[in-house]
Amino acid sequence: MAPPKDRSRTDRPSMCPKCSGAAPRPGERPALERSVAAISALAAELHPDSGAPAEISYGNNKPVTWWHQVPAVRPGTGEWYWATHIWKQPTKSRTGRRSRNGKAAGINGCPVCNSDQADASNSLAAWYPELAEQWVRGPAGRNAHNTPVGSKIEVTWRCTSSQGEHEDWLAPPNRRTAKALRSGCLKCTKNVSAKALALYHELRTHLPALELEAPIPLDPVPGKRYRGVRVDMWEEALQLVVEFDGWKTHGPESWRDRAADDCLKTERLAAAGQTVIRVREDLDPVGPHDVVVGSGWSAWKVAAAVLLRVHQLGLHPLPDLASYMEHGTDTAAADVEKALLGMPYRPRRFPKAPKAAAVPRQLKATEPHADSWLTPVGPPYPNPKKRAGSLRDYQCRCMTVVTGLPQADVTRGNTKSCGCRQDASRAFPRGRADRELTQAARQWARKTGIEVRENGPLDARVLASYQLHAVGMASFLGDDNLIPEGAVRGWVDDEEIALGARGRPPRHTWLGYAASVLAQLAKAPDEDA
Numbered sequence: 001m002a003p004p005k006d007r008s009r010t011d012r013p014s015m016c017p018k019c020s021g022a023a024p025r026p027g028e029r030p031a032l033e034r035s036v037a038a039i040s041a042l043a044a045e046l047h048p049d050s051g052a053p054a055e056i057s058y059g060n061n062k063p064v065t066w067w068h069q070v071p072a073v074r075p076g077t078g079e080w081y082w083a084t085h086i087w088k089q090p091t092k093s094r095t096g097r098r099s100r101n102g103k104a105a106g107i108n109g110c111p112v113c114n115s116d117q118a119d120a121s122n123s124l125a126a127w128y129p130e131l132a133e134q135w136v137r138g139p140a141g142r143n144a145h146n147t148p149v150g151s152k153i154e155v156t157w158r159c160t161s162s163q164g165e166h167e168d169w170l171a172p173p174n175r176r177t178a179k180a181l182r183s184g185c186l187k188c189t190k191n192v193s194a195k196a197l198a199l200y201h202e203l204r205t206h207l208p209a210l211e212l213e214a215p216i217p218l219d220p221v222p223g224k225r226y227r228g229v230r231v232d233m234w235e236e237a238l239q240l241v242v243e244f245d246g247w248k249t250h251g252p253e254s255w256r257d258r259a260a261d262d263c264l265k266t267e268r269l270a271a272a273g274q275t276v277i278r279v280r281e282d283l284d285p286v287g288p289h290d291v292v293v294g295s296g297w298s299a300w301k302v303a304a305a306v307l308l309r310v311h312q313l314g315l316h317p318l319p320d321l322a323s324y325m326e327h328g329t330d331t332a333a334a335d336v337e338k339a340l341l342g343m344p345y346r347p348r349r350f351p352k353a354p355k356a357a358a359v360p361r362q363l364k365a366t367e368p369h370a371d372s373w374l375t376p377v378g379p380p381y382p383n384p385k386k387r388a389g390s391l392r393d394y395q396c397r398c399m400t401v402v403t404g405l406p407q408a409d410v411t412r413g414n415t416k417s418c419g420c421r422q423d424a425s426r427a428f429p430r431g432r433a434d435r436e437l438t439q440a441a442r443q444w445a446r447k448t449g450i451e452v453r454e455n456g457p458l459d460a461r462v463l464a465s466y467q468l469h470a471v472g473m474a475s476f477l478g479d480d481n482l483i484p485e486g487a488v489r490g491w492v493d494d495e496e497i498a499l500g501a502r503g504r505p506p507r508h509t510w511l512g513y514a515a516s517v518l519a520q521l522a523k524a525p526d527e528d529a
Contacts, residue, residue, distance in 0.1 A: 032054060034057055034058060034059070035053060035054050035055070035056060035057055035058060036053040036054075036056045036057075036058050036091060037052075037053035037054040038058070039058060039095070042058065042091070042094060042095070044068075045066045045067060045068045046064065046065075046066060047064070047065035047066055047067045047086065049065055050064040050065045050066075051064075056091055057091065058091050058092070058094075058095045059091070059092050059095070060090060060091040060092060061090050061091075061092050062090060062091075063088040063089060063090050064088065064089070064090070064091060065086065065087075065088050066086070066087055066088070066089060066094075066110070067084060067085060067086040067087075068084075068085055068110060069082045069083065069084050069085075070082070070083055070085065070113065070121065071083070072120070072121035072122070072126070073126060073127070074120075074126075083119075083120070083121035085110045085112045085113065085119075085121075087110060087111055087112075094109065112148070114150075115148035115149065115150035115151055115152075115174070116148075117148070118145075118146045118147055118148040118151075122148045122149055122150075123144065123145050123146065123147065123148065123149070124144045124145075124147050124148070124149055124151075124173050124177075125143075125144040125145045127149050127177070128149070128176075128177060131144070131157075131173070131176055131177070132144035132145075133160055134157045134158055134159065134160055135155060135156075135157065136155075136156040136157060136158045136168055137155070137156050138153060138154070138155040138156070139153055139154075142155075147173060148173070149173060149174070149177050150173070150174045150177070150178075151172060151173045151174060152172045152173075152174055153172060153173070154170050154171075154172060155170070155171065155172065155173060156168050156169070156170055157169055157170075157171060157176070157185075159184075159185040166185050169185065192212065192213060192232060192244075193244070193246055193249070194336075195244060195246060195281075195299070195302075196232055196233075196244035196246075197212075197336060198299035198330070198332075198336045199233075199242075199244055199279065199299055199302050199303055199306070200212050200232075200233055201299075201332035201335040201336050202299045202300060202302075202303035202330065202331065202332050203233065203242065203303050203306060203307070204332065204335075205303075205324070205331055205332060206307055206318055206320065206321070206324070207235055207238075207240075207310075207316070209235055209236070209237060210233050210234070210235050210242075211233065211234050211235070211236070211348070212232070212233060212347065213230060213231075213232065213347035213348075214230065214231055214233070214234035214236075214347070214348060215228055215229075215230050215347075215348060215349065215350040215351075216228055216229055216230070216231060216234060216241070216269065216272070216274070217350065217351060218268055218269075218272055219272075221268070227350065228350050229265060229268065229269070230347075231243060231269070232244050235316075238275070238315050238316050239273055239274050239275055240274070240275050240277070240310065240315055240316075241269055241274045241275065241276045241277070242277050242278075242279065242306060243262070243265075243266075243276065243277070243278045243279065244278075244279045244281070245258075245262060245278055245279060245280050245281060245283060246281045246295075247281045247282045247283055247295055250262065250280075250281075250283060251282070251283055259283075259284075259286055262278065262286050263286045263287070266278065266286060266287040270287075275289065275313065275315060276289060277289045277290065277291060277306060277309055277310070278290040278291070279291050279293055279302060279305075279306060280292045280293070281293055281294070281295050282294060282295050289309060289313065291305045291306055291309050293305060298329075298330060299330050299332075299333075299336070300327065300328070300329055300330045300331065304324065304325050307321055307324070308321070308325075361382065363379070363380045363381070363382065363390045364380075365379055365380055365392075365407075366407055366408075366411040367411065368394070368410045368411060369410065369411060369412065369413035369416060370413075371413060371416055371499070372410060372413065372415075372416040372417070373396050373397040373398075373416055373417040373418075373420075373421065374394035374395070374396055374397075374402070374405075374410055374415070374416065374417065374418070375394060375395045375396075375397075376392055376393070376394055377392075377393040377394060377395050377401065378392070378393050379392075380392040380407050383406075388406075389406050389407060389408045390406075390407050390408075391404045391405065391406060391407065392405060392407040392410070393405070394410065394418075396417050396418035396420060397417070397420075398417075398418065398420045400418040400420070402418045420498070421498045421499065437463070437466075437467075438457075438458050438463065440466065440470075441458055441462055441463050441466035441467075442458060444466050444469065445458075445462050445466070448481045449481075450462060450480070450481060450482065460507040460508070460510040460511055461482055461483060461510045462482065463510070463511065464483055464510040464511050464513060464514035465477055465481060465482045465483050465514075467514045467518065468483070468514055468517060468518075469481070471518065471521065473517060473518075473521065476517055483510065483513065483514070485505065487513070488505050488509055488510060488513045489505060491509075491512075491513050491516065492505060492509055495512075497509060497512075
């Protein structure tokens with residue numbers, strides 16, 4: 001029975017209790033196809049105290065007891081045993097998919113196996129005691145004994161092999177235990193994949209001198225600044241290079257196709273006398289000695305293919321190869337596990353090229369600026385400041401010796417004296433011009449087309465030019481009705497008057513030149529008389 005409004009709801013309309021898997025009425029049994037008995041995996045984990053599987057609907061919301069047994073290991077002895085997990089959970093929650101933060105997180109089940117709870121069978125300390133030693137701190141109340149292996153909480157870890165030299169880092173336990181997400185000390189972490197690392201340890205059982213991430217010096221390529229290449233594995237005595245090309249990083253579906261780079265690297269190594277064996281994972285070979293393997297091959301199977309190629313090339317005698325081929329399982333799994341969990345490792349660096357003997361820098365002597373009053377005294381010498389120009393000693397026209405002047409500033413004309421030119425320019429008294437004379441000169445300049453300001457002090461060149469024009473001395477003026485600058489400079493040199501800081505005639509020189517011309521004009525009639 002159900003009211004019509006319940007059956008007409010759009011969000012969750014009511015249906016037949018037996019067809020929907022809902023809990024039956026008291027005294028009724030659910031349909032067999034809607035009971036826990038219809039799902040063999042749930043029926044096997046139903047606890048006997050909960051009742052018969054055929055009597056419990058898989059849509060029941062009442063908690064029932066579940067249990068199962070999983071293999072576990074004892075931390076102290078390493079002995080395997082069957083751990084029993086018992087928990088309570090509604091049947092309906094086990095038949096639906098659980099979600100975390102709005103994302104599907106798998107089927108609901110044992111909280112211990114789902115890493116929601118921890119006990120002695122799934123704790124980090126039980127399965128990974130070496131990681132428990134690196135545990136520094138976690139969230140409040142959490143430690144390596146009550147944290148499951150697949151936990152995603154942020155934990156602070158400390159490298160136990162660096163004696164405090166390496167910094168602590170943050171990482172969840174699941175990234176340190178899952179083989180696809182292994183992360184360790186930031187300083188000790190290898191720059192190779194887990195598959196390449198497993199292959200390296202397998203090959204070392206027959207090639208003990210094999211080196212991981214080895215640098216090989218090569219002649220530089222034009223346009224490249226690198227003086228060598230770094231390979232995955234190298235046996236220096238045999239001149240053997242083994243490269244592992246995974247399909248995720250070297251395949252066409254990766255972020256870039258590296259086939260051309262792999263081929264160029266193989267050619268450069270072969271030209272240097274190296275025998276290159278590339279392990280191509282589900283990829284086409286690029287070299288004559290490449291080995292093509294599958295992405296699902298074990299480390300032993302890949303190592304067997306590489307060793308067989310080494311035997312075919314006759315690079316090294318392998319007397320135990322036949323027995324290794326019949327072994328069938330990884331022989332260096334323990335070494336691989338230690339390396340993945342953060343075994344300290346530092347790849348060898350490229351050998352440094354010998355430095356050439358230091359050649360003393362040859363300092364070039366340059367001449368001072370044409371308007372400079374400075375004369376060099378001795379050769380230039382190095383500047384104690386880094387990346388600075390050479391220094392030099394100079395003697396000024398006033399006979400003052402200046403030491404440690406930048407030679408470039410004197411050559412460019414930025415420094416033209418010891419400072420006496422500026423002092424002489426500042427010490428000269430600036431006379432006050434007559435107001436009527438200034439107004440008359442301003443009107444004359446406007447009539448002749450010379451640009452002047454409406455008010456304020458008048459330019460000394462304009463004022464001096466007007467004085468000569470007013471007495472009929474226009475012959476001393478240029479085409480622009482102004483006194484030529486060259487005439488003033490010549491008069492300044494004759495009178496040995498100091499120029500301005502930038503080599504320009506000061507204000508008083510224009511007026512002085514005009515006064516000297518007027519004095520000559522006044523003196524001329526007296527001589528005629």
